[in-house]
Amino acid sequence: MSFFKRPFVPAFLNRLDDYLLKHKPEIWSARTHLVAYFCLAFMAVLAVLSFLVPDDPRSESEISIWVVFVSLIAVIALVFWIIFLLRFNVFKRYGFTNPLNRLYTFLLYFLSIGFIVFICYIPPIVVSFRANLAFTDTELASDINEMNSLICELAYDSLPHKWISDTVIVVNSTQGRYDGTTVVGEVEESSVPVDTAIASGEVTHTIPTISFYTPEHRLIDTAEYRIKKLSTDSLVALNDSVFIFSECPGYEFVTDPGLAEHSSIPLLQSRELFEKYIRHPQHTDKDKLITAYNRLKAKYYYLHRSIYNNYNYEYAIDETYRNSIQFKYKTSEISDSINNIYDRMHLFSSNDLEWQIRVWFYISLVLSILMFNFRHSTVKTFFLSLLVAVLLTVFTSLVLAFTSGDEDSFFGSYIFYTCMFAIIALVSMKNKTRNVISGISINIFSWLLYFFPLLLTSMYYEHDRDRFNESNLPYESYNYEAMQTALYYSEIVGLILFLIAIPTLFHVLYRRWYSLPEE
Amino acid sequence: MQQRIEEIKSYIEHQDNSLAVRRMLDLCLDTGEETLLVRAIDWSREFHAFQKNFPNDPVPDDFRKKAYDLLGALDTQNGNSRQTPQLLVDARKVSKKYSGSNFSLHPISLKVRTSDVLGIVGENGNGKTTLLRCLAGQLALDEGELEFPQLNNPDPYDIKHHVAFIPQRIPRWHGLLRDNLHFSASLSGITGRQNELMVDFMLERLNLNDYAHLTWNRISSGYRTRFEIARVLLQKPSLLILDEPLANLDINAQQTILTDLRHMAKSVYHPMGILLSSQQLHEVEKIADTVLLIKQGQCLVRTGKDEEIARGFVLELETPVSREEILQALNEYPVQVHFNGGFYTLMSENVPVEDLLKALLVANIQLSYFRDITHSTKRYF
Numbered sequence: 001m002s003f004f005k006r007p008f009v010p011a012f013l014n015r016l017d018d019y020l021l022k023h024k025p026e027i028w029s030a031r032t033h034l035v036a037y038f039c040l041a042f043m044a045v046l047a048v049l050s051f052l053v054p055d056d057p058r059s060e061s062e063i064s065i066w067v068v069f070v071s072l073i074a075v076i077a078l079v080f081w082i083i084f085l086l087r088f089n090v091f092k093r094y095g096f097t098n099p100l101n102r103l104y105t106f107l108l109y110f111l112s113i114g115f116i117v118f119i120c121y122i123p124p125i126v127v128s129f130r131a132n133l134a135f136t137d138t139e140l141a142s143d144i145n146e147m148n149s150l151i152c153e154l155a156y157d158s159l160p161h162k163w164i165s166d167t168v169i170v171v172n173s174t175q176g177r178y179d180g181t182t183v184v185g186e187v188e189e190s191s192v193p194v195d196t197a198i199a200s201g202e203v204t205h206t207i208p209t210i211s212f213y214t215p216e217h218r219l220i221d222t223a224e225y226r227i228k229k230l231s232t233d234s235l236v237a238l239n240d241s242v243f244i245f246s247e248c249p250g251y252e253f254v255t256d257p258g259l260a261e262h263s264s265i266p267l268l269q270s271r272e273l274f275e276k277y278i279r280h281p282q283h284t285d286k287d288k289l290i291t292a293y294n295r296l297k298a299k300y301y302y303l304h305r306s307i308y309n310n311y312n313y314e315y316a317i318d319e320t321y322r323n324s325i326q327f328k329y330k331t332s333e334i335s336d337s338i339n340n341i342y343d344r345m346h347l348f349s350s351n352d353l354e355w356q357i358r359v360w361f362y363i364s365l366v367l368s369i370l371m372f373n374f375r376h377s378t379v380k381t382f383f384l385s386l387l388v389a390v391l392l393t394v395f396t397s398l399v400l401a402f403t404s405g406d407e408d409s410f411f412g413s414y415i416f417y418t419c420m421f422a423i424i425a426l427v428s429m430k431n432k433t434r435n436v437i438s439g440i441s442i443n444i445f446s447w448l449l450y451f452f453p454l455l456l457t458s459m460y461y462e463h464d465r466d467r468f469n470e471s472n473l474p475y476e477s478y479n480y481e482a483m484q485t486a487l488y489y490s491e492i493v494g495l496i497l498f499l500i501a502i503p504t505l506f507h508v509l510y511r512r513w514y515s516l517p518e519e
Numbered sequence: 520m521q522q523r524i525e526e527i528k529s530y531i532e533h534q535d536n537s538l539a540v541r542r543m544l545d546l547c548l549d550t551g552e553e554t555l556l557v558r559a560i561d562w563s564r565e566f567h568a569f570q571k572n573f574p575n576d577p578v579p580d581d582f583r584k585k586a587y588d589l590l591g592a593l594d595t596q597n598g599n600s601r602q603t604p605q606l607l608v609d610a611r612k613v614s615k616k617y618s619g620s621n622f623s624l625h626p627i628s629l630k631v632r633t634s635d636v637l638g639i640v641g642e643n644g645n646g647k648t649t650l651l652r653c654l655a656g657q658l659a660l661d662e663g664e665l666e667f668p669q670l671n672n673p674d675p676y677d678i679k680h681h682v683a684f685i686p687q688r689i690p691r692w693h694g695l696l697r698d699n700l701h702f703s704a705s706l707s708g709i710t711g712r713q714n715e716l717m718v719d720f721m722l723e724r725l726n727l728n729d730y731a732h733l734t735w736n737r738i739s740s741g742y743r744t745r746f747e748i749a750r751v752l753l754q755k756p757s758l759l760i761l762d763e764p765l766a767n768l769d770i771n772a773q774q775t776i777l778t779d780l781r782h783m784a785k786s787v788y789h790p791m792g793i794l795l796s797s798q799q800l801h802e803v804e805k806i807a808d809t810v811l812l813i814k815q816g817q818c819l820v821r822t823g824k825d826e827e828i829a830r831g832f833v834l835e836l837e838t839p840v841s842r843e844e845i846l847q848a849l850n851e852y853p854v855q856v857h858f859n860g861g862f863y864t865l866m867s868e869n870v871p872v873e874d875l876l877k878a879l880l881v882a883n884i885q886l887s888y889f890r891d892i893t894h895s896t897k898r899y900f
Contacts, residue, residue, distance in 0.1 A: 021698060021701050021702060021705065022701055022704075022705055022710055022711055022714040022715065023705065023710045023711055023714075024705075025702055025705040025706045028702070028705075029702070086693075087693035087694050088693075088694070088699075088702050090706045093703070093706055093754075094676060094679040094680040095680070095706025095707060095754070096680075096706060096707060096708050432659060433659040511674070511676050512674060512675065512676070514676075515656075515674070515675035515676040515678070515679050516659075516675050517653075517656050517657055517658050517659040517660075517675070518657060518658055518659065519618075519658075519659055
């Protein structure tokens with residue numbers, strides 16, 4: 001009979017549903033098999049739809065609208081699933097159950113919610129896939145280099161050929177001033193070894209004429225010196241304290257800030273373009289250059305929709321060479337197109353992917369834990385637990401605000417709450433009647449247990465960083481990588497701890513608490 | 520076994536087919552033979568289909584023939600013997616007081632064994648539901664002890680699995696009724712083929728097959744009670760507690776359910792104890808081994824074979840004549856006559872009810888209703 005009750009479900013799934021109903025009631029009542037089927041079917045439809053929707057990868061992505069729209073559908077799907085989930089509950093019917101069933105049901109909730117949440121990822125995945133089909137990183141890098149080279153050649157006469165220099169005096173503190181002969185006031189002259197400064201700077205070109213040394217020279221401290229040294233195109237040390245920083249004019253008209261990380265072809269820097277096309281100009285047929293540039297322009301040029309277009313707004317063109325190049329060769333629009341293509345291609349790459357997974361994982365985990373609580377406590381206790389959690393957070397925030405508490409106090413508060421709710425939950429094993437406070441404690445303890453190792457690690461590293469700051473060591477020398485690794489392991493330990501606690505601790509606590517008589 | 524077979528034959532002979540079908544199903548279940556149970560279920564289905572299509576026709580010979588074939592097969596079975604009754608719950612001086620309320624349940628002791636049916640009667644608001652909820656482990660006791668000898672060091676979850684409680688207001692079911700039954704059976708460990716068989720059995724046994732494909736909203740409150748009983752029975756509880764199960768049933772359904780409950784309590788396959796509360800004193804008294812009358816939280820009277828013997832004779836009757844005419848007809852006997860606006864209650868220390876009735880008939884008193892309530896809790900109302 002059950003084969004006909006869901007017309008959109010294939011026969012094998014109806015048979016599976018029937019089998020689970022009569023053999024594995026806990027798995028059946030979680031409805032994960034149906035959630036998986038409907039989610040996969042919907043994902044397939046959504047993927048096809050996302051493929052069919054006209055979408056130019058050069059345009060600004062409207063994926064956020066899609067994500068919001070699909071998220072709403074996912075919320076509806078979640079509500080729909082919860083309605084079905086709440087219909088049958090082996091635990092609340094006092095059926096035969098064992099501790100591992102608690103773990104299986106939690107994992108099934110996680111899987112179901114995971115499927116539903118994953119629906120929101122389908123449009124971005126398709127968008128990224130489409131962009132990756134149309135372009136490659138190497139192709140983009142190669143085209144950017146070609147376009148910048150072509151512009152340098154085509155607009156040779158309009159481009160600046162001189163580097164911009166900045167002579168600075170490095171001091172330990174910038175509170176003083178330079179009076180033309182000596183540095184006076186509270187300033188202490190710094191001693192930066194000339195050899196070190198030149199050796200560590202990326203000196204590739206020096207301006208041949210340095211004929212000025214005036215009171216207008218800027219004073220910079222050693223911190224600024226170090227930062228400046230990292231990004232300069234050229235550095236000349238006149239003595240232990242006086243340096244000339246030189247910057248090559250910008251020749252990167254078409255660019256993408258993230259592409260260098262992924263492309264196998266390096267993007268040509270201004271310095272390299274200068275060496276190749278400005279310092280040693282090549283005399284090529286201009287028509288050929290224009291044709292080559294127009295071909296690339298046609299490939300990437302896309303009239304981006306902007307609010308300004310509607311008002312026939314035109315950018316104010318000033319006389320700087322960048323603006324005239326931008327206006328003439330449409331480099332801004334081309335850069336925007338390439339940025340859009342790049343953004344689409346790398347929606348799920350490296351760091352982004354890790355965060356995307358984290359978002360999926362934490363949404364699924366938190367909702368699964370809430371669902372697990374709801375299925376094992378009374379409606380009243382569940383919602384009171386939420387209320388208590390919110391009030392406790394507000395209370396903690398207020399206390400921290402009034403006592404100027406730092407992160408340490410925040411982590412300490414939540415470690416204290418975890419211990420407090422754990423003790424109340426454990427003490428409830430001796431209760432003779434079911435009371436709300438015990439139920440709330442068990443619920444909140446289950447919410448905090450996963451985060452407990454994370455809180456402890458965070459608190460440890462907070463102390464560690466405080467000690468480090470007191471030692472006056474350079475900021476960069478702190479081992480942030482070790483901290484990140486420790487936090488990462490804390491997340492894993494938290495998850496393992498929580499999963500172990502489900503059949504061992506929470507099974508026992510909920511079993512006893514829920515079945516106790518009322519007052 | 521033989522006695523039960525003869526009983527079924529008699530029902531068939533006298534065209535009490537519905538009763539015959541129910542007894543046949545019970546008997547086949549008690550044998551523990553799957554093939555016999557399947558045959559009985561098929562036979563029951565045929566009967567119900569025929570009854571639905573031709574309500575006024577006598578059953579065809581083929582139906583009778585199949586019944587006799589089945590009875591012949593049952594005759595060859597040895598049949599499982601009924602086990603000695605086991606004590607299921609021993610409640611000692613349980614009492615309960617609600618905070619913020621004047622009502623309190625005074626200490627009450629009772630024992631329920633397998634195959635026992637214990638009825639709890641009393642007016643509204645006198646503590647019947649409180650007592651049942653205490654026994655079901657839903658309410659904490661203020662004083663007294665509750666022991667479940669069949670359970671070894673039980674935790675509250677075990678107790679609630681052991682004891683099934685059907686409240687007066689049955690919580691709504693979701694989904695198809697049949698799915699709910701399958702689910703209830705499987706959560707109690709009845710899985711696979713056995714699950715299908717037991718659900719089919721229960722649907723036939725309570726004559727619910729025509730409604731199994733429906734949802735909760737599409738059945739009447741009477742059928743809801745019957746489905747809830749079917750669901751709970753599939754969970755195979757040792758002790759079944761029902762709070763006012765007759766409230767939503769018509770008079771025929773009340774009789775059927777009560778006799779069914781009695782037979783299920785005494786089942787060989789799964790004997791259990793039943794506790795039920797009701798306002799229907801006479802119906803409950805007919806099937807209960809013991810009846811407790813609760814008034815203002817106290818157990819006023821306890822009927823049953825081990826309990827006190829009633830003193831005096833009490834007759835309840837309804838008649839259009841006046842009290843004076845009744846007294847005149849009974850002027851030879853020392854009788855007290857009370858009138859509650861509907862019924863007259865005649866009470867006498869030493870005149871048997873039969874004699875009182877004879878005197879009334881001799882005096883040509885027209886009687887539209889009478890009942891001997893000497894041994895009924897009704898006399899205490």
